[in-house]
Amino acid sequence: MQDCDLVIRGAAILDGTGRPEFEADVAVSDGKIVDVGVGGSARRGREEIDARGLHLTPGFVDIHTHFDGQATWSNRLNPSSHHGATTVVMGNCGVGIAPCRPTDHDVLIHFMEGVEDIPEVVLTAGIPWGWESFPDYLDFLAGRAFDVDVAAYLPHAPLRVFAMGQRGADREPATAADIAAMARLAREAVEAGAIGFSTSRTLNHRSSERRLMPNVTAAENELTAIAAALGEVGKGVLQVISDLDEPVGDFGMLRRLVERSGRPLSLSLIQFPNAPTRWSQVLGLIEQAHAEGLPIKAQVIGRPIGLLMGLAISRNPFSLCPSYQAIAHLDVPARLRALREPEFRVRLLQEYPVAMETGASSIYAWLDSIYPMSEPPNYEPQPQDSIAARAHAKGLDPVEYAYDLLIENDGTAIFYNPSINYSNNSIAAAETMIRHPDTLFGLGDGGAHMGMICDASVSTYMLTVGGGARCDPAGHGGQGAERRQRRRHGPA
Numbered sequence: 001m002q003d004c005d006l007v008i009r010g011a012a013i014l015d016g017t018g019r020p021e022f023e024a025d026v027a028v029s030d031g032k033i034v035d036v037g038v039g040g041s042a043r044r045g046r047e048e049i050d051a052r053g054l055h056l057t058p059g060f061v062d063i064h065t066h067f068d069g070q071a072t073w074s075n076r077l078n079p080s081s082h083h084g085a086t087t088v089v090m091g092n093c094g095v096g097i098a099p100c101r102p103t104d105h106d107v108l109i110h111f112m113e114g115v116e117d118i119p120e121v122v123l124t125a126g127i128p129w130g131w132e133s134f135p136d137y138l139d140f141l142a143g144r145a146f147d148v149d150v151a152a153y154l155p156h157a158p159l160r161v162f163a164m165g166q167r168g169a170d171r172e173p174a175t176a177a178d179i180a181a182m183a184r185l186a187r188e189a190v191e192a193g194a195i196g197f198s199t200s201r202t203l204n205h206r207s208s209e210r211r212l213m214p215n216v217t218a219a220e221n222e223l224t225a226i227a228a229a230l231g232e233v234g235k236g237v238l239q240v241i242s243d244l245d246e247p248v249g250d251f252g253m254l255r256r257l258v259e260r261s262g263r264p265l266s267l268s269l270i271q272f273p274n275a276p277t278r279w280s281q282v283l284g285l286i287e288q289a290h291a292e293g294l295p296i297k298a299q300v301i302g303r304p305i306g307l308l309m310g311l312a313i314s315r316n317p318f319s320l321c322p323s324y325q326a327i328a329h330l331d332v333p334a335r336l337r338a339l340r341e342p343e344f345r346v347r348l349l350q351e352y353p354v355a356m357e358t359g360a361s362s363i364y365a366w367l368d369s370i371y372p373m374s375e376p377p378n379y380e381p382q383p384q385d386s387i388a389a390r391a392h393a394k395g396l397d398p399v400e401y402a403y404d405l406l407i408e409n410d411g412t413a414i415f416y417n418p419s420i421n422y423s424n425n426s427i428a429a430a431e432t433m434i435r436h437p438d439t440l441f442g443l444g445d446g447g448a449h450m451g452m453i454c455d456a457s458v459s460t461y462m463l464t465v466g467g468g469a470r471c472d473p474a475g476h477g478g479q480g481a482e483r484r485q486r487r488r489h490g491p492a
Contacts, residue, residue: 007045059086314451
């Protein structure tokens with residue numbers, strides 16, 4: 001057999017089809033795979049790599065990221081690129097920085113800061129603003145070099161502000177002229193290379209000033225016109241995130257967008273803790289639509305979405321206490337010195353119960369649903385693993401125990417609150433969603449949520465599921481317990 005550039009020998013291959021891993025030699029020439037030799041390849045490589053004991057996979061297409069800002073100042077789109085992504089799709093959820101007039105830079109920065117948890121100072125210092133139109137933004141990106149391939153949605157929020165000015169930011173109803181302008185700009189963006197159009201219908205997305213997104217209450221006729229513009233071009237995906245509080249009515253509107261435009265739609269789907277079965281109803285509606293020929297897919301993640309907390313992170317269980325807020329601006333060593341002072345400790349512990357009554361803090365204050373993050377990370381902690389349960393087992397006060405954990409090891413401790421896809425401490429909903437034929441793997445959110453969420457590692461996490469995301473955790477063949485253990489302890 002002829003020589004080739006590279007042979008990777010003896011790797012355990014997960015090829016992305018869902019079949020079990022298999023061992024093979026992979027030969028590459030001119031950047032392309034020329035042979036996959038199960039049982040060994042007779043080709044010789046000018047370079048050879050012994051990959052026995054290692055996994056070899058195709059690159060992941062990370063379809064849900066927010067690298068819109070990072071891509072303008074960094075050549076490395078990590079952490080997604082660190083976890084096997086070779087293509088990232090950004091501009092999801094209607095959030096982005098193009099198109100944008102010079103007078104609206106601060107408006108979009110405040111929305112990016114609030115929704116994506118990226119500090120304003122980073123965005124202000126980092127974004128070079130070398131564009132106004134979306135085609136200009138794509139040209140700017142094309143002039144840069146990245147460690148992965150990049151695709152971008154046209155986001156609804158900047159589109160609305162660009163077309164309507166302050167009226168768009170204030171969520172005023174769009175006029176016929178406004179809608180025509182947005183449709184024209186959407187057509188222009190897709191023709192220039194935008195992968196599609198994204199929007200948000202969730203009340204959770206707000207600016208750093210707590211203002212709702214410009215597009216969250218946009219009327220159906222506005223969305224229909226934009227979707228129809230993509231239909232006229234015959235290109236582009238519609239990407240939507242929605243609370244789906246009224247599943248039938250809310251999904252019905254999205255379904256009509258697909259019917260009228262002919263374009264495929266990708267809808268984020270998760271298990272909400274306050275509505276733990278709603279996802280199943282929505283998935284049933286998607287299944288029905290798909291059976292009727294409508295290209296609608298749910299975009300899902302294969303593990304809990306959790307908040308990370310600690311001294312070096314945006315929040316911790318004591319963040320709303322007045323005494324802590326007084327030192328929150330200090331660096332970690334200075335905060336540690338204050339937290340170790342006996343008087344400060346007494347004062348903060350006294351403030352904690354009052355601060356927790358605000359309601360807004362509950363998402364990171366319930367110590368019975370917050371867990372010390374282990375090494376390697378355990379993404380499926382059980383009730384007995386919580387801070388409260390561990391404290392009770394030791395005969396300690398949970399709040400005092402959380403305080404001590406927070407400051408031990410020089411304040412490097414990280415707490416984990418799996419708030420999404422984890423009702424009753426079970427990942428069963430996520431497992432069902434990710435195995436469904438009408439779902440797509442995504443929601444890693446690379447490039448966003450810098451201070452409290454890091455799910456971009458979910459791609460390599462899925463490789464720990466005993467043979468890939470579609471393996472059988474129920475244990476056919478007697479391997480269920482081993483697979484479950486490997487799944488629980490995935491990469492950070």
